[in-house]
Amino acid sequence: MRIDAQTSQKIAKTLIWTAALFVIVVLFSIIIYILIKGIPMISWQFLTEIPRNMGRSGGISSSIVGTLLVTAVAVIVATPFGIGTAIYLTEYTREGRVTRIIRFSAESLAGIPSIVYGLFGFIFFVIYLKMGWSILSGGLTMAIMILPTIIRTSEEAIRTVPNLYREVGFSLGATKWQAITKTVLPSALPGIVNGVILSIGRCVAETAAVMLTAGSTLRMPISLLSPTRTMAVHFYILAREGISMENAYGTAALLIILILLINVGFNMLVNRFVSKGR
Amino acid sequence: MKKFKENFSERVFLLLALSALSVLALITVFIFTKGIPLIAKVGVVNFIFGMKWSPSQGSYGIFPMIVGTISVTLGAAIIGIPIAICCSIFLAEFAPATLRNIFRPAIQLLAGIPSVVYGFWGVLFIVPMIRNYLGGPGLSILAGSIILAIMILPTIISITEVTILALPRHYKDGALALGLTHWQTIRHLLLPAAKSGIVAAIILGLGRAVGETMAVIMVVGNAVALPETILDPVRTMTTNIGIEMGYASGEHQQALFATGIVLFIIIMIMNATAQYITRKK
Amino acid sequence: MIQQSKIVIKDLNLYYHEKQVVKELNLEIPQNEIFAIIGPSNSGITTTLRTLNRLCDLTFGARQEGEVLLDGKSIFNKNVNVTELRRKVGMVFDVPTPLPMSIFDNVAFGSNLNGKKSKAEVEEGVEKALRMSALWDDVKDRLNTPAARLSGGQQQRLCIARVLALEPEVILLDRPCSALDPISTAKIEDSLIQLKEQFTIIIAPHTIQQAGRIADRVAFMLMGDLIEQGITHEVFSVPKDKRTNDYLTGRFG
Numbered sequence: 058m059r060i061d062a063q064t065s066q067k068i069a070k071t072l073i074w075t076a077a078l079f080v081i082v083v084l085f086s087i088i089i090y091i092l093i094k095g096i097p098m099i100s101w102q103f104l105t106e107i108p109r110n111m112g113r114s115g116g117i118s119s120s121i122v123g124t125l126l127v128t129a130v131a132v133i134v135a136t137p138f139g140i141g142t143a144i145y146l147t148e149y150t151r152e153g154r155v156t157r158i159i160r161f162s163a164e165s166l167a168g169i170p171s172i173v174y175g176l177f178g179f180i181f182f183v184i185y186l187k188m189g190w191s192i193l194s195g196g197l198t199m200a201i202m203i204l205p206t207i208i209r210t211s212e213e214a215i216r217t218v219p220n221l222y223r224e225v226g227f228s229l230g231a232t233k234w235q236a237i238t239k240t241v242l243p244s245a246l247p248g249i250v251n252g253v254i255l256s257i258g259r260c261v262a263e264t265a266a267v268m269l270t271a272g273s274t275l276r277m278p279i280s281l282l283s284p285t286r287t288m289a290v291h292f293y294i295l296a297r298e299g300i301s302m303e304n305a306y307g308t309a310a311l312l313i314i315l316i317l318l319i320n321v322g323f324n325m326l327v328n329r330f331v332s333k334g335r
Numbered sequence: 336m337k338k339f340k341e342n343f344s345e346r347v348f349l350l351l352a353l354s355a356l357s358v359l360a361l362i363t364v365f366i367f368t369k370g371i372p373l374i375a376k377v378g379v380v381n382f383i384f385g386m387k388w389s390p391s392q393g394s395y396g397i398f399p400m401i402v403g404t405i406s407v408t409l410g411a412a413i414i415g416i417p418i419a420i421c422c423s424i425f426l427a428e429f430a431p432a433t434l435r436n437i438f439r440p441a442i443q444l445l446a447g448i449p450s451v452v453y454g455f456w457g458v459l460f461i462v463p464m465i466r467n468y469l470g471g472p473g474l475s476i477l478a479g480s481i482i483l484a485i486m487i488l489p490t491i492i493s494i495t496e497v498t499i500l501a502l503p504r505h506y507k508d509g510a511l512a513l514g515l516t517h518w519q520t521i522r523h524l525l526l527p528a529a530k531s532g533i534v535a536a537i538i539l540g541l542g543r544a545v546g547e548t549m550a551v552i553m554v555v556g557n558a559v560a561l562p563e564t565i566l567d568p569v570r571t572m573t574t575n576i577g578i579e580m581g582y583a584s585g586e587h588q589q590a591l592f593a594t595g596i597v598l599f600i601i602i603m604i605m606n607a608t609a610q611y612i613t614r615k616k
Numbered sequence: 617m618i619q620q621s622k623i624v625i626k627d628l629n630l631y632y633h634e635k636q637v638v639k640e641l642n643l644e645i646p647q648n649e650i651f652a653i654i655g656p657s658n659s660g661i662t663t664t665l666r667t668l669n670r671l672c673d674l675t676f677g678a679r680q681e682g683e684v685l686l687d688g689k690s691i692f693n694k695n696v697n698v699t700e701l702r703r704k705v706g707m708v709f710d711v712p713t714p715l716p717m718s719i720f721d722n723v724a725f726g727s728n729l730n731g732k733k734s735k736a737e738v739e740e741g742v743e744k745a746l747r748m749s750a751l752w753d754d755v756k757d758r759l760n761t762p763a764a765r766l767s768g769g770q771q772q773r774l775c776i777a778r779v780l781a782l783e784p785e786v787i788l789l790d791r792p793c794s795a796l797d798p799i800s801t802a803k804i805e806d807s808l809i810q811l812k813e814q815f816t817i818i819i820a821p822h823t824i825q826q827a828g829r830i831a832d833r834v835a836f837m838l839m840g841d842l843i844e845q846g847i848t849h850e851v852f853s854v855p856k857d858k859r860t861n862d863y864l865t866g867r868f869g
Contacts, residue, residue, distance in 0.1 A: 170546025
């Protein structure tokens with residue numbers, strides 16, 4: 058039987074709409090379910106007390122601090138390398154063997170599974186460099202993981218800056234360095250910030266790699282060399298070992314709220330402070 | 336002086352740019368030096384095709400895990416790819432502006448949710464559903480496939496959508512002007528033209544599935560045995576590392592790094608293929 | 617020539633990769649005049665302008681032979697400080713290019729790069745530059761708003777002000793009014809006529825009429841060759857070359 062063009066169009070369109078709506082429904086059902094179950098668990102105590110009794114009771118303050126510190130280390134280390142790479146690729150060199158190798162490396166890094174990063178971070182930072190399970194080991198491992206994201210987003214952002222901006226810079230007597238820092242980077246800033254935000258989200262969500270490098274202690278960290286258990290790892294252990302479903306939901310809800318805030322809130326912030334310049 | 340400063344800054348940027356390459360090299364060197372001795376001792380064939388994984392008795396065969404990884408990934412591909420491609424066509428061609436403005440950030444959000452949360456959701460909903468309606472322990476290849484299918488959606492959707500949107504406008508105008516329906520245009524013109532991009536997207540998405548650890552640990556049961564049906568539990572290479580790294584030492588730890596080497600090689604091949612396909616265009 | 621020449625171009629050949637874009641160009645550009653270079657697109661005019669402040673250095677595959685003298689000194693000399701040259705020979709582009717910052721910061725951009733001026737001096741320079749480009753009255757109350765909020769004509773006058781703030785000697789304008797409406801164009805032309813008292817101006821006008829309205833001298837270029845040059849009204853009324861006549865009477869399309 059031959060289906061005529063109009064009918065096949067109708068069938069295809071229905072299928073496509075169904076698939077799209079299905080995905081939306083699944084996504085929101087996951088988020089809403091966790092939020093409904095978890096938000097009632099979040100209280101002032103939950104945010105400010107350290108976990109007691111393996112996390113059965115008490116709060117998750119030490120995990121929150123650990124998550125923030127690991128993320129901060131990762132972003133502070135990876136951002137200059139990522140932006141620097143992007144500047145080199147776009148401003149200092151033409152397409153050729155060097156750019157191909159650098160780009161291949163970055164794209165390969167982007168595909169490596171987080172558990173392999175965990176293995177590497179463990180053997181390199183924890184054992185070989187003797188940093189032990191620590192915020193520093195975890196942060197540096199995460200820095201490597203987010204490096205390709207920052208490189209790619211910064212490169213795209215810098216590439217979309219019209220060449221004219223550079224020429225305006227140069228024609229006003231700027232040196233190359235000045236043209237890059239004063240005209241190119243400010244114009245590319247929204248894109249670069251977006252990449253950094255994406256990376257922050259990844260650091261907050263990552264579990265496998267930090268579990269193998271930052272450890273899983275529940276104590277409040279006192280320095281960058283203290284081990285810590287990030288929120289994602291804490292949630293994993295609570296849920297998998299059935300220690301406390303209530304606190305697991307609470308932690309998951311907090312994670313999702315954080316991710317939402319990072320995605321939505323920061324975007325609005327960026328739009329506001331970017332629109333000031335233009 | 337100024338000249339010196341310019342040259343100096345170029346050097347600095349080159350050094351920064353070499354970070355990605357040097358880190359990649361470091362990762363390769365460290366994982367390989369840690370894992371190779373064990374593979375050498377056990378033998379490549381015995382390691383990859385060995386059926387028995389029993390660190391306490393010194394047997395290290397990861398074949399069941401390779402089968403586990405492949406079956407879970409294939410399952411994710413069968414479930415996830417059609418949905419992902421439908422979604423990207425939806426985004427690129429059919430979605431009204433308002434829906435698109437919800438859908439696109441939602442997909443980005445989907446990518447941002449921690450993988451442990453997906454695993455948790457799987458344990459709460461997918462696993463019991465499979466146990467009650469289809470039988471078996473519930474923790475199974477099928478459960479893993481469903482969770483991974485959802486998790487690879489953002490990767491495939493975003494790359495495919497970009498590829499479709501990047502096609503020259505006149506392709507579509509030309510086809511529509513010839514009296515083709517919108518769907519015929521998509522099916523016979525846009526999708527074939529975007530083929531290489533879509534294939535690359537799928538490979539990258541499946542790379543995600545191969546490499547995912549935490550969500551899979553929670554839903555596949557982790558038994559080291561060859562599965563007979565999709566309702567049987569399996570252990571993948573990633574979950575093997577994720578579960579046992581916590582307490583492994585000595586030779587056992589080396590064996591986990593060796594598992595990492597196999598994983599690393601598979602992923603690098605998939606990555607290189609995807610990059611090759613995109614570049615050829 | 618009676619007046620002193622500010623810029624002398626001698627046997628200039630410009631190439632882009634293998635292609636020759638400008639052939640054996642010889643021009644003398646007098647001080648304190650408006651000099652227009654006219655011709656159809658692809659005549660090598662933009663490339664010529666971009667050579668005069670060595671912006672061409674940035675284009676991969678561009679190279680030049682011959683000589684360009686600014687005040688009798690070669691600009692291609694190895695010892696020339698390119699950054700200083702570009703400050704001396706300012707450039708305005710064909711589309712307005714406000715940088716993503718405030719009006720004030722745009723005009724102060726060049727002065728701030730140097731960092732040698734005090735805040736008061738910079739402020740004074742910005743005001744002076746904005747007055748010269750006839751933009752001061754439009755913007756004096758909102759110097760801190762983003763430059764992108766200005767209209768297209770205002771943006772282009774801002775770009776001129778930005779160049780003027782550098783206190784250059786020569787101003788290059790590459791089809792500065794091609795994206796503007798007639799009223800904004802007229803304002804800019806008025807400013808340029810004022811400005812030639814202090815500066816030497818080289819313009820690639822977007823229409824022949826613009827050259828006729830403001831230029832003291834014109835040169836006509838076609839496919840990289842200089843066809844004819846001279847005092848504007850002489851060239852326009854009695855062109856020596858048939859091709860010039862064809863171009864001026866619109867037979868070139």
